[in-house]
Amino acid sequence: MRGAAFQGAFDVRLRTDLPEPEITGPRDAVVRVTRTAICGTDLHAYRGELPGFGAGTVLGHEFVGTVVAAGAEVPYQLGQRVVASDVVACGRCPACARGWHYQCPEVTLFGYSTVVGKSLDGGQAEYVRVPYADVVLWACPDGVTDEQALFSSDVLSTGYAAACHANITAGETVAVVGGGTVGLLAGMCARLVGAAAVVVADPVPARRAAAAACGLVPASPHELAEIVTDVSAGRGAGSVIEAVGSDATLRLAMATAAARGTVVAVGAHHSNAAPLDAAAAFARELTLRFVVGDPIVVRDDVLALIRAGRIDPTVVISHRLPLTEVARAYELFERREATKVVLIPDDVD
Ligand SMILES: [Zn+2]
Numbered sequence: 001m002r003g004a005a006f007q008g009a010f011d012v013r014l015r016t017d018l019p020e021p022e023i024t025g026p027r028d029a030v031v032r033v034t035r036t037a038i039c040g041t042d043l044h045a046y047r048g049e050l051p052g053f054g055a056g057t058v059l060g061h062e063f064v065g066t067v068v069a070a071g072a073e074v075p076y077q078l079g080q081r082v083v084a085s086d087v088v089a090c091g092r093c094p095a096c097a098r099g100w101h102y103q104c105p106e107v108t109l110f111g112y113s114t115v116v117g118k119s120l121d122g123g124q125a126e127y128v129r130v131p132y133a134d135v136v137l138w139a140c141p142d143g144v145t146d147e148q149a150l151f152s153s154d155v156l157s158t159g160y161a162a163a164c165h166a167n168i169t170a171g172e173t174v175a176v177v178g179g180g181t182v183g184l185l186a187g188m189c190a191r192l193v194g195a196a197a198v199v200v201a202d203p204v205p206a207r208r209a210a211a212a213a214c215g216l217v218p219a220s221p222h223e224l225a226e227i228v229t230d231v232s233a234g235r236g237a238g239s240v241i242e243a244v245g246s247d248a249t250l251r252l253a254m255a256t257a258a259a260r261g262t263v264v265a266v267g268a269h270h271s272n273a274a275p276l277d278a279a280a281a282f283a284r285e286l287t288l289r290f291v292v293g294d295p296i297v298v299r300d301d302v303l304a305l306i307r308a309g310r311i312d313p314t315v316v317i318s319h320r321l322p323l324t325e326v327a328r329a330y331e332l333f334e335r336r337e338a339t340k341v342v343l344i345p346d347d348v349d
């Protein structure tokens, strides 16, 4: 079968000789992928920033498709449309029982080598094996397209979780640092949970244009404070969502929050020595909260929002390409020419 394999830094290749996955236990399913996407998280692997990331790993943790094989404990029929959670968890341990799937001892991500847990081939492929499919998969509701449902696998669920944990009060101004897909969707979700206005800071003009197209107020990072002051009539941003994952953006987010504000860091942070202006955070009595995102917990809510027409995450898609063009897709995404790339495995040219 075809699939996108990581071969080394800046080297993702279409493989055509991959073995078709098979179920290995009663909780496994195999999904034929109809839509998959490249995520900012994948770029850390692509750039070679993750030491030990296994050559040959089939990439991708965002996918939707139909069930083509299912073990005895999987509650989905063959042919059922399903979407996977990017986070894989057992569903049966004490952490999972509390809905804390990222703290499950079995946690891993599809297509991410051994960075989070055990290596598991990903969904940028024609077929993918899904372990714990009774927990990891979710039925796509009628009235939600595959392309829309794809966003519940990670970026919309993650953006929604960030907005829900940001202590947003009705009518306030929210700032988002980072206009990538999670930042844009978090901003749209912040509006849904009551923000009167959302200012999105990003240095890339195309991303600022994308923010404006999503009904958000664009700003370059250096003008963020001034625009937040204007938009909020001097009250400032009571909630700030940091959606990049760097030390610099975390500092900007904390500097932007109004007194007694909440900062949610939803960008994937890898630094263990991030400088923190503790004096300022103490004086302004800030709350800092980290959110990984948990599609297993929120996907039902976000799919309901899509179905009700309250949000359409497909507005952030910049490119739809056949899976056979995956190498070019990564290049476009790496160069920031693409905001969100959706890959179509059965679109064979
Ligand atoms: Zn993702």
Ligand SMILES: [Zn+2]
Pocket (backbone or CB within 6 Å): 089, 090, 091, 092, 093, 094, 095, 096, 104, 105, 106
């Ligand atoms: Zn568990």
